[in-house]
Amino acid sequence: MFFHWLEKNPFYFALMISVVISFAGLLEIVPNFAQAARPLSTEKPKTVLELAGKNLYVKDNCIACHSQMIRPFKSETDRYGKYSLSGEYAYDRPFLWGSKRTGPDLHRVGNYRTTDWHENHMRDPKAMVPGSIMPAYKHMFTNVADIESAYAEAVTVKNAFFTPYGPEFKRTRAAWEAHRPKVIADAKKIADDMKDEDVKKAVANGEVPEIVAMIAYLNSLK
Ligand code: HEC
Numbered sequence: 727m728f729f730h731w732l733e734k735n736p737f738y739f740a741l742m743i744s745v746v747i748s749f750a751g752l753l754e755i756v757p758n759f760a761q762a763a764r765p766l767s768t769e770k771p772k773t774v775l776e777l778a779g780k781n782l783y784v785k786d787n788c789i790a791c792h793s794q795m796i797r798p799f800k801s802e803t804d805r806y807g808k809y810s811l812s813g814e815y816a817y818d819r820p821f822l823w824g825s826k827r828t829g830p831d832l833h834r835v836g837n838y839r840t841t842d843w844h845e846n847h848m849r850d851p852k853a854m855v856p857g858s859i860m861p862a863y864k865h866m867f868t869n870v871a872d873i874e875s876a877y878a879e880a881v882t883v884k885n886a887f888f889t890p891y892g893p894e895f896k897r898t899r900a901a902w903e904a905h906r907p908k909v910i911a912d913a914k915k916i917a918d919d920m921k922d923e924d925v926k927k928a929v930a931n932g933e934v935p936e937i938v939a940m941i942a943y944l945n946s947l948k
Pocket residue numbers: 782783786787788789790791792828829830831832835839851852855858859860861863940944
């Protein structure tokens with residue numbers, strides 16, 4: 727009886743539809759406020775060097791072939807490790823979950839690949855994995871990464887989204903100049919584990935080749 731009445735009253739019918747739809751929406755949204763969806767206590771925002779690498783991941787479109795979301799399937803957890811939790815992406819802007827899985831998932835690649843391996847693989851994937859269809863990224867060894875924009879980005883997400891970057895992250899040139907040596911020091915740690923002499927030289931001169939930022943980012947994916 728109630729339904730007959732409802733069907734004859736477009737206003738109340740529309741109202742009930744909204745109630746039903748928003749209830750379904752709530753069922754999807756509310757669980758995300760649960761503890762497991764919060765930033766995990768071990769979760770730290772990316773360093774400026776890692777952010778610069780992340781920007782290259784976006785620029786060079788790695789997402790066209792790689793996902794960063796391990797699904798709770800045995801085939802994936804056996805291969806990549808623990809399935810991904812939403813809290814792990816708390817400081818990830820934009821999310822790089824991806825959906826194209828031409829290559830392996832990269833969400834925990836930092837756990838089982840090394841700087842040395844990435845260096846060889848990015849220069850010539852086929853040398854490491856025979857028959858690989860991944861393109862070579864040789865230009866990353868000579869192009870210089872934009873670490874200044876990455877710093878500006880860190881300051882922006884700190885101010886806009888309360889991402890926990892320290893008080894030294896300020897929107898001034900002096901603050902950037904003061905932070906720069908820290909980025910170069912991080913880059914040196916990566917370059918020390920690499921073989922490419924030109925990359926080592928560039929870092930010693932205070933420059934950051936793209937490959938260094940890229941590897942720093944890949945190593946941070948754990
Ligand atoms: C055309 C598709 C394609 C693109 C674009 C691509 N990859 Fe790959 N990638 C693959 C395939 C296929 C593999 C598996 C074979 C191999 O290891 O080379 C792979 C493997 C990898 C691996 C090894 C992962 C593992 O678990 O062994 C890493 C790391 C990686 N890619 C990083 C990148 C990065 C960083 C970019 C962007 C700069 C990128 N890929 C762009 C297809 C791609």
